[in-house]
Amino acid sequence: xxxxxxxxxxxxxxxxxxxxxxxxxxxxxxxxxxxxxxxxxxxxxxxxxxxxxxxxxxxxxxxxxxxxxxxxxxxxxxxxxxxxxxxxxxxxxxxxxxxxxxxxxxxxxxxxxxxxxxxxxxxxxxxxxxxxxxxxxxxxxxxxxxxxxxxxxxxxxxxxxxxxxxxxxxxxxxxxxxxxxxxxxxxxxxxxxxxxxxxxxxxxxxxxxxxxxxxxxxxxxxxxxxxxxxxxxxxxxxxxxxxxxxxxx
Numbered sequence: 001x002x003x004x005x006x007x008x009x010x011x012x013x014x015x016x017x018x019x020x021x022x023x024x025x026x027x028x029x030x031x032x033x034x035x036x037x038x039x040x041x042x043x044x045x046x047x048x049x050x051x052x053x054x055x056x057x058x059x060x061x062x063x064x065x066x067x068x069x070x071x072x073x074x075x076x077x078x079x080x081x082x083x084x085x086x087x088x089x090x091x092x093x094x095x096x097x098x099x100x101x102x103x104x105x106x107x108x109x110x111x112x113x114x115x116x117x118x119x120x121x122x123x124x125x126x127x128x129x130x131x132x133x134x135x136x137x138x139x140x141x142x143x144x145x146x147x148x149x150x151x152x153x154x155x156x157x158x159x160x161x162x163x164x165x166x167x168x169x170x171x172x173x174x175x176x177x178x179x180x181x182x183x184x185x186x187x188x189x190x191x192x193x194x195x196x197x198x199x200x201x202x203x204x205x206x207x208x209x210x211x212x213x214x215x216x217x218x219x220x221x222x223x224x225x226x227x228x229x230x231x232x233x234x235x236x237x238x239x240x241x242x243x244x245x246x247x248x249x
Contacts, residue, residue, distance in 0.1 A: 058170075061177040064156070064163030068116035073152035078204035082145065084155040085118070085125035091244040093118070094127045094221040096214045097162075099141035100134040105165040107218040107229065112159070114234045114241070123245045128158065129205050131217055137169040140193075142202045144174040147192035153183035 069085055076082070081094070093115060097104040118124035130146075132139035141161050148157035160181040167173050171194050178185035192198065209219075220227040223244055227237070 058168065061160065061164045061167055061173050061180055063180040064160035065112065065116070067155040067159060068119040069155075071153045071155050074149050074154065076146045076150055076198060076201055078201050079208045081127035081129045081205075082149045082154055082158070083125060083127055084158070086122050087125065089119070089122055089125040090246050091118070091124040091241055092127055092223055093124050093241070094129070094224070096129045096131055096209055096217055096219040098131045098134050098138050098217045099145070099161045099169070100138045100165075101217045102165065104218045105162050108159075108162040111232075111234055111237055114237050117238075118241050124241050129209060129214075130158075130202075131206055131209055131214075132202050133206060137167075139199075139202055140171070140174060140196070141169045142205065143196050143198045144169075144177075144193045146198035146201050147189050148178065148183060150192070151178075151183060151189045153178070153181060156181040157183060 067084070074083060097107070115124070115126055119126065130142040132142045145154065145158055145161060148154045157177065160177050161169075164173075164177070174193050175185050175190050178189055183189065218229055220229055220232075222240055227240065
């Protein structure tokens, strides 16, 4: 029970002062140890995260899905798309994508089977414009995609690029990917990749996208008519392709 008087400091003897000093020193040591442990944990977590990201972006590429129809060599002309699937297909799906666009990777994962199926049945071909506005890796990948198309494994290579969305796409990774998807990684293809032989075509694709009012990726057209990607489902896209095919309306 309080007496209401002032609180007074209690004068301690030498022994009490020594014990108090030892306790204070121990607390300081414990705080230093705790701080060092926290710092070490932060360094471990950050370093581990950086190491994981470095591995994800710098690792060797892995193979992608098998193309729906056989690849054939094609001529890559400025301003023109890469064309996959039956040339005489009654419907044309036009896609604008960027190989470092995460939404494009999601689109490929969600709608890739529909597009592959339409190629297999002869209902549609895919005209692809690989844009390159995100980073240097986008441009390098687009250039390599054109090199692969002229070498005769363009669609397999395209699918392989989107199967490895976290890679930086160094020249070595781009050349190695050719071997993973069944193409020829050496010779003319390797030279085409490392010299950026299709750089003018890569620039022309961006120019064509601007001319067609494309402002982002992925952008989808069916027989020239824009198809909003927001709210689109695989079932809806399948129905749209079937409806666009003569005899299925």
